[in-house]
Amino acid sequence: xxxxxxxxxxxxxxxxxxxxxxxxxxxxxxxxxxxxxxxxxxxxxxxxxxxxxxxxxxxxxxxxxxxxxxxxxxxxxxxxxxxxxxxxxxxxxxxxxxxxxxxxxxxxxxxxxxxxxxxxxxxxxxxxxxxxxxxxxxxxxxxxxxxxxxxxxxxxxxxxxxxxxxxxxxxxxxxxxxxxxxxxxxxxxxxxxxxxxxxxxxxxxxxxxxxxxx
Numbered sequence: 001x002x003x004x005x006x007x008x009x010x011x012x013x014x015x016x017x018x019x020x021x022x023x024x025x026x027x028x029x030x031x032x033x034x035x036x037x038x039x040x041x042x043x044x045x046x047x048x049x050x051x052x053x054x055x056x057x058x059x060x061x062x063x064x065x066x067x068x069x070x071x072x073x074x075x076x077x078x079x080x081x082x083x084x085x086x087x088x089x090x091x092x093x094x095x096x097x098x099x100x101x102x103x104x105x106x107x108x109x110x111x112x113x114x115x116x117x118x119x120x121x122x123x124x125x126x127x128x129x130x131x132x133x134x135x136x137x138x139x140x141x142x143x144x145x146x147x148x149x150x151x152x153x154x155x156x157x158x159x160x161x162x163x164x165x166x167x168x169x170x171x172x173x174x175x176x177x178x179x180x181x182x183x184x185x186x187x188x189x190x191x192x193x194x195x196x197x198x199x200x201x202x203x204x205x206x207x208x209x210x211x212x213x214x
Contacts, residue, residue: 063093064090064093064094064097064100067086067087067089067090067093067100068086068087068090068099068100068103070082070083070086071083071086071087071090071100071103071107072103074086075103075106075107080107080110080111081111083103083107084104084107084108084111087100087103087104087107088104091104095123096123096127098124098127098128101120101123101124101127102120102124104116104120105117105120105121105124105137108120109141114141114144114145115145117137117141118138118141118142118145121134121137121138121141122138125138130161131161132157132158132161132162132165132168133158135154135155135157135158135161136154136155136158136167136168136171138150138154139151139152139153139154139155139158139171139172139175140171140175142154143175143178148175148179151175152172152175155168155171155172155175156172158171158172159172164195165195166191166192166193166195166196166199166202167192167199169188169189169191169192169195170188170189170192170199170201170202172188173185173186173187173188173189173191173192173202173205176188177205182209182212185205185209186205186206186209186210189202189205189206189209190202190206193206
């Protein structure tokens with residue numbers, strides 16, 4: 001054997017040694033797991049298209065978000081029927097979604113569907129009994145439904161929860177005024193104006209009731 005042949009034998013032996021070492025080390029790529037994404041939402045290009053590069057998929061909004069957006073756009077166009085349909089679908093997905101319930105209550109008021117508005121506000125209160133706005137708005141709805149005892153109860157609850165919020169006193173005063181309880185209404189208007197002297201309509205009612213009592 002010549003020196004050159006010996007050298008070739010040594011080189012070949014080295015190549016085979018490295019090959020079998022890699023083979024049995026388990027560190028080579030395996031079928032089905034050739035690519036392991038570094039980020040959970042990475043995508044690999046088509047196998048037959050080596051020119052494609054890795055990309056991050058576009059954010060796809062949830063169905064709930066889509067329905068709420070549809071409702072908002074419909075309300076802007078004053079298409080309350082379309083808004084009601086979208087919100088109804090949203091509440092099928094999640095009956096406890098506060099945003100959807102608030103929007104449904106608003107749409108119901110705009111369409112004078114007071115019974116549905118009542119149900120929405122009652123649901124909001126069941127989810128958060130300290131939601132003073134839900135109590136105040138439910139009181140207004142109950143007044144329209146001629147449930148005066150219920151209206152008074154929720155007006156008082158809203159004031160208890162946030163006694164410094166002028167509109168709560170003003171709304172309660174309006175209900176009392178409609179019921180002919182003008183002296184009590186005057187107290188409410190005065191309190192509302194005391195808390196917010198930019199509430200011109202409260203001042204107007206104070207002057208009106210003051211003149212009536214003279």
